[in-house]
Amino acid sequence: MSFRKLGAVILLVSDMRRSIQFYKETLNLPIKKESDEWTEFFNKETVLALHPAKHKENLKSGQHILIGFTANDFDQTVNSLKEKGIVFFKNAKDEGFGKHAIIEDPDGHLISIVKLKENQSENDGFDFLGLVGAE
Known part of the structure; x- marks a missing residue:
């Protein structure tokens, strides 16, 4: 089995309107397709899709997913998010690979x-789970 690329990250959400507003207005992601049942945001090659959760147990904790x-x-970017009241x-802090924050x-x-350091490549890899204390 092989995959060419990751086609989309799909998030189950509790409130489509609230989530669309967050990704559109807070993170300034352009909407590619929008409906009550499926909304796609597009940022270069990656699609982020939102879909309403039909069962509340699907929303127990979103902290097992990390979108980068x-x-x-x-x-x-950090200052803009703070101005918008995002917790x-x-x-934000300096890490070995560059600057990093999580919302x-x-x-x-x-x-x-x-924001990676000049000499750091996205292909070098780094430990995101360790950064969020999930190890």
């Missing part, structure tokens, strides 16, 4: 924001 975004301007799960979406899904 690489920021063009890390400090500006940080992990405050939560309205359903508790963790969102990592990173």
Whole structure:
């Protein structure tokens, strides 16, 4: 079995309108397709899709999922999120690979924001689970 690429990250959400607003207005992700049952955001090659959870047990904890975004301007991104009143799960700090912070979406899904150092490649890999204390 082989895969060409990850086609989409699909999140089950408790409130479509609230989640759409968060990803559209707070994170400024462009909407590719929108409906009451399925909304897609597109950022270059990756699709983030939202789908309403039909059963509450599907929403027990979103903290087992970590969505990672690489920021063009890390400090500006963090400051913008703070201005919007976003609470940080992990405050911004310098790590060995670059700058890193974690926020939560309205359903508790963790969102990592990173700015890699010049000499660090996304292909080098780093321990996101250790960064959130999940090891």
